[in-house]
Amino acid sequence: MKFVDEATIDIAAGNGGAGCMSFRREKFIPFGGPNGGDGGRGGSVFAVADRNLNTLIDYRYARRHEARNGEAGRGSDQYGAAAEDIVLRMPVGTIVRDAETEEVLAELLEPDVPVLLAKGGDGGFGNLHFKSSTNRAPRQKTPGWPGEQKKLKLELRVLADVGLLGLPNAGKSTLITAISNARPKIADYPFTTLHPNLGVVRAGPERSFVVADLPGLIEGAADGAGLGHLFLRHLQRTRLLLHVVDMAPFDGADPVALAKGIVKELRKYDEALYEKPRWIVLNKLDMVPTEDRAALVKDFIKRMRWKGPVFQVSALAREGLDPMVQAIYEHVAAHKVQAPPEIDPRFDAPTPVAMAEPADD
Structure with a gap:
């Protein structure tokens, strides 16, 4: 399936039905009263997050x-029927903006919770609505109110706990394959990953988190070079960034210079994204001679001036992955927002009422 994370659509709610002007006409009733009903309400447009969807391709x-539109009112006190609402199902994490004002109308983070995007117009009043003791034969009626019309911009930001960041061909796809159930395309050339991939990582019974693999970043990505800048928005909801570094580049480049370039591009793109917790994963250490690994890692940390967590792994050989997975889960679990416990009103302790002190005689 093609991954689409942006779309522009037009929505239009239904117009309300017009009211009816009618009078009762029956045999032996020469002065029948008004009996024109009101019009029906127009259909509204709602959006609902669906956890089974992962793209905006529809x-x-x-x-x-x-x-x-709502039905018009009729005589004999008949009101027009209201039109059915329509529901647009979108992936969880979709942001709905007004395309003209850029105002955020909705952010779909909870599944199956309807959000109103465009309200249907109310029905018009029939002359039955204007009947009173002083106006027994009203000839007024009103048309239905128009429904709202909007042009919307949809933007999908995937909901992942952890995001993988790094250069093309750094081994991010191999890493997410090794630790999760995701099966992205893997090849020996850069830019194999063309769209984000999500995977669920199990760290134990009832212990799991979601990781996102994004297309690799290159120098100038913040200015539009390559593909990575198109998907950096998907990292904005993550709780942790894993900076995957290739410790054995095929062209003999300096891993420290490459890693600093990625950090620079990240900061140029979004300062808030740069400030997120970020850990370094030194990948492809199986291609480094065993006797040289310790010195290479020590030199990398010293030149990067890095003081955060560092993990030495080989995604292809499945080495050093379990300690990293456990540490990631502990970090994600510690930073999850816990919902406040629900209070059962049946067992809620009553608030004591202060008693007035008796007056002295």
């Missing part, structure tokens, strides 16, 4: 979504 091709 909205790339279906760009116009309209709800039906």
Whole structure:
């Protein structure tokens, strides 16, 4: 399936039905009163997050979504029927913006919770609505109110706990394959990953987190070079960034210079993203002679002036992965926002009422 994380659509809620002007006409009733009913309400447009969806590809091709209009009122006190609402199902993590004002209308973070995007118009009033003791034969009626129409910009930001960051061909896809259930495309050339991949990592019974693999970054990514800058938005909801560094580049480049270039691009793109917790994963150490690994890692940390966590792994050989996975889970679990416990009103202790002290005689 093609991964699409942006789309622009037009939505239109239904118009309200017009009110009816009618009078009762029956045999032997020469002065029948008004009996024109009100119009029905137009259909509204709602958005709902669906955990079974992971792309906005449906909205790339279906760009116009309209709800039906409400029915007009009729005589004999008959009100018009309200139109059905339409529900647009989108992936969890979708941000809905007004395309003209850039105002954020909704952020779909909870599945199956409907969010109103465009309200349907109310129905018009029939002359039955205007009947009173002083106006027994009203000839007023009103048309239905128009429904809202909007042009929306949809932007998907995947919900992942951990994001993989690094140069193309640094081994990010191999790493996510080794630690999770994701199966991205893996090849021996750069830019193999063309869209984000999500994987669930199990750290033990009832212990899991979600990791996202993004296309690699290159120098100038913040200015539009390569593919990585198109998907950096997906890292903005993560709790931890794993900077994957290739310790055995095929062209003999300096890993420290390459790693500093990635950090520089990250900071140019978004300062808040740069300030996120970031750990370094030194990958492909199986390609470094055993007697040279310790000195190479020590030199890397010294020249990077790095004081955070560092993990020495080989994603291909599955070496050093379990300690890293356990440490990541502990960090993610410690920073998750716990929902406040629900209070059962049946067992809620009543608030004591202060008693007035008796007056002295």
